[in-house]
Amino acid sequence: MTDQAVPIQADPEKIATPPRLSPKRLRPLRRLSPFVFAYPVRLGLTVLFLLVSAVSSLAIPAVMGGAIDEGFVAQNLDKVSSYGALIIGVAAIMALASGARFYFISVIGERVLADLRQAAFSHLLALDTRFFDTHRVGELTSRLNGDVALVRSAIGSSFSLALRSMVTIIGALIMMILTSPVLTLAVVVAAPAILIPVVAYSRRLRGMSRKTQDALADLSAMATEMLGSTRTVKAFTQENEQSRIYEERSEASYQAEVKRLGARAILVGLVIFLGTCALVGLVWWGARSVFAGTVTAGQLTQFLVYALMASGALTNVSEVFGSLQTVAGATERITEILDTEAAIRDPARPQDLPTPPLGTVEFDHVDFSYGGPAGDPVLHDLSFTVDRGETVALVGPSGSGKSTTLSLLQRFYDVTSGTIRVDGKDVRDVRLSALRQRFAYVEQEPTIFAGSVADNIRFGKPEATMDEVVTAAKAALVHDFVSELPLGYDTMVGERGIMLSGGQKQRLAIARAILKNAPILLLDEATSALDAQSERLVQQALEHLMSGRTTLVIAHRLATIRDANTILVLDGGRIIDHGTHDELVAKGGRYAELARLQFRMEEPA
């Protein structure tokens, strides 16, 4: 944070690219006010200390003027001493107030950062699946991190600096007029002579700056893409080629930056030269007035310091407006998230699901389309029921709508027409959390979170005791391998923890589902081949999980299919056949063909 109390000279680097001051572009910042005004006491203290520090810093030159006239010029050492003591006193107040202001505004910045990040994260998690279908996770996390941090910097430094600078400009101008109206008039007349060429030249620079930013964005997008797919790059031996393309773009970005720096260097020179000329002119004019007796030496010094303070503050304001525009963009991206409403929400008057749970599922003439430009219907007139304790298997070629069926059941999306009932209730009439509590979902490729083995098993029931975790782990046949890990259940797995094999991950997910102990099990069996031993362990774990539960399974394993009470054969989003494995094989239709294809590597069906 630039925190100079008395700017000695306007920093030419800062004026070099004054941004276009456009209040309209700052409008999104208004959305931050509820977050900031949530802390009125801290805010009030900040403003108080801000005013105290501004007023005391404005008082110092006036005291200095007195010291020069009554002390130096009059050669009165006592006066110099007493004015000196006064300056030290005022400086002490200024120092204390500046420190306190910095502390309170920074604390508000940190608080708003935490609140905003929390609000955005909670809101994101509550949004529906359709939102995540259309947004990239990388972009969302960058909003959570980068954009929110930008907002903090705005509050912690930019707002504070802008406010302080404005108070300084107004105060310094008033003091300038009070000190010498004639000199003030001279400054007001001469100022455009510096400002006009600087503003005209900096416009050119702004265009250049945008170009370098675009080049940089291009470069970082390429790096993200390539580093995220190193396997593909290596497999196609594209390392050198991609590296060359990167170098080319990097060089273009470098060239653009060099050009911009050159132009900026000229501008900096221009500002220094014109600024110095103006200062010399002012001193000359001031000296003339001193000799003519219209101002004293002390008043001239005092005036010059105020003029420098005002010009320094003006520079700060122009710099701050630039950064506030960036922050306004960031705020807009965050508020976009906060304004997005989940399409799938709790009903206004939710009904209760029956307790104890019935464990029944019913699809009643369900049609569904994902919508959007390619909004072809994915499910057509889907009707089936699953009774308590039954296992119903969904089979069918890729893209036939099996996963979609499980998504609709959990109300990740709403049906286009028809009704889905769980325990006799329309899924749209009950609370989302109550509905999803009824299911234990084992995904095809289960997510293992960064954390301990125990945390991963506990994911659906964080309050579970260690005993419960171990019981679930034993039932899912993960206990033995977990016991061999260096820290047992406390071993970190997932990101930056130890890696688990495919079969171990699946069993961990099964343990998670066993612990959740929901009445209806939704199972998306893994298609990836496991070795015979792993396969057997997963199968055993699943048997524990399925026993006594209503199960809806996207089935790939022969064992699951054979034991299912009903197999629904899906094709193109329709149920084209149903029955038991033996019935369907005997029919010799599409299922028999599918079974032959799917299980040709296994024992004959």
Ligand SMILES: Nc1ncnc2c1ncn2[C@@H]1O[C@H](COP(=O)(O)OP(=O)(O)OP(=O)(O)O)[C@@H](O)[C@H]1O
């Ligand atoms: N999020 C989505 N947005 C839009 N279309 C989707 C989405 N998910 C799936 N689809 C489309 O819906 C159809 C059914 O997909 P679904 O994933 O339900 O099939 P599946 O039978 O589970 O296939 P697989 O066995 O390959 O997983 C496909 O045509 C697919 O392209």
